[in-house]
Amino acid sequence: MKSLVNKIVFITGASSGIGKAAAFMFASEGADLILAARRIDRLKELESGLKNKFKIDVLTIELDVRKKGDVKKAVGSFIGKWRKIDILLNNAGLARGMSKIHEGDTDQWDEMIDTNVKGLLYVSREVIPLMVEKMEGHVINLGSIAGHEVYPNGNVYCASKFAVNGLSRAMRVDLYDKNIRVTTIDPGMVETEFSEVRFSGDKERAKKVYEGWKPLSADDIAETILWTALRPAHVNISEVIIMSTAQGSTTLLNKK
Numbered sequence: 385m386k387s388l389v390n391k392i393v394f395i396t397g398a399s400s401g402i403g404k405a406a407a408f409m410f411a412s413e414g415a416d417l418i419l420a421a422r423r424i425d426r427l428k429e430l431e432s433g434l435k436n437k438f439k440i441d442v443l444t445i446e447l448d449v450r451k452k453g454d455v456k457k458a459v460g461s462f463i464g465k466w467r468k469i470d471i472l473l474n475n476a477g478l479a480r481g482m483s484k485i486h487e488g489d490t491d492q493w494d495e496m497i498d499t500n501v502k503g504l505l506y507v508s509r510e511v512i513p514l515m516v517e518k519m520e521g522h523v524i525n526l527g528s529i530a531g532h533e534v535y536p537n538g539n540v541y542c543a544s545k546f547a548v549n550g551l552s553r554a555m556r557v558d559l560y561d562k563n564i565r566v567t568t569i570d571p572g573m574v575e576t577e578f579s580e581v582r583f584s585g586d587k588e589r590a591k592k593v594y595e596g597w598k599p600l601s602a603d604d605i606a607e608t609i610l611w612t613a614l615r616p617a618h619v620n621i622s623e624v625i626i627m628s629t630a631q632g633s634t635t636l637l638n639k640k
């Protein structure tokens with residue numbers, strides 16, 4: 385098992401859900417953290433909580449992964465040990481809306497593709513060269529079962545996660561000779577702020593998604609992420625598909 389003490393883990397989308405839970409998991413293993421998201425107030429609160437509880441170093445940055453120049457500037461500003469990123473968790477992502485392909489909102493399409501695909505690429509483009517330099521690293525991408533199986537009205541979100549799946553494979557074939565591991569974590573439904581964001585703040589509609597069955601929690605996914613990071617250095621977990629026991633496919637839920 386690898387030790388994460390003094391390792392640097394960079395987490396995008398750390399202000400909520402899976403990213404925040406992963407921050408706690410990595411901190412509990414002694415890793416130092418770079419936490420990025422747009423809601424800096426939340427990150428600052430998280431930073432002080434993690435520092436107090438785990439006595440680790442934390443660097444928080446306000447970052448919109450869609451902004452290529454800002455991503456470049458942010459990673460370029462890391463100095464000293466913060467440049468030696470060991471693990472990149474490409475987690476920032478979102479769904480917006482659910483509608484038939486011929487009725488979709490093209491601004492929502494842009495937002496999903498810009499965040500889930502282009503944002504992931506911008507961050508990876510700046511961070512992976514630092515890993516190549518030291519010939520060591522681990523990139524963990526948040527995909528989804530939506531990247532394996534489309535569902536009605538999920539069109540562009542699903543396509544963005546199919547892209548993450550493809551990019552994870554592409555990263556693996558481009559980086560295997562640089563001693564860099566690439567993992568994609570592909571969950572089914574996880575109860576986070578995901579549905580609230582998808583339905584533009586409609587809490588009632590979001591709550592209904594998780595009613596009558598037991599979805600995955602952010603901690604379930606964070607534990608799995610951590611497990612992939614703790615494998616011995618020669619072991620690369622390429623892909624993890626993980627669903628609630630009550631979920632049979634993207635569309636099958638055992639609701640009571």
Ligand code: NDP
Binds near residue numbers: 397475476572
């Ligand atoms: P949350 O909405 O709880 O968290 C999403 C995180 O992404 C937030 O921290 C948010 O931070 C960040 N984010 C969104 N847009 C941007 C942006 N432009 N720049 C920087 N950060 C951004 O959802 P989850 O934790 O569930 O989602 C995390 C990942 O897991 C996503 O990639 C999602 O697609 C994936 N996933 C989720 C599943 C689920 O059912 N919940 C299932 C499968 C995959 P902020 O708004 O502060 O910028």
Ligand code: 8X3
Binds near residue numbers: 529634
């Ligand atoms: C999130 C899971 O099924 O809502 O990726 O698309 S789903």
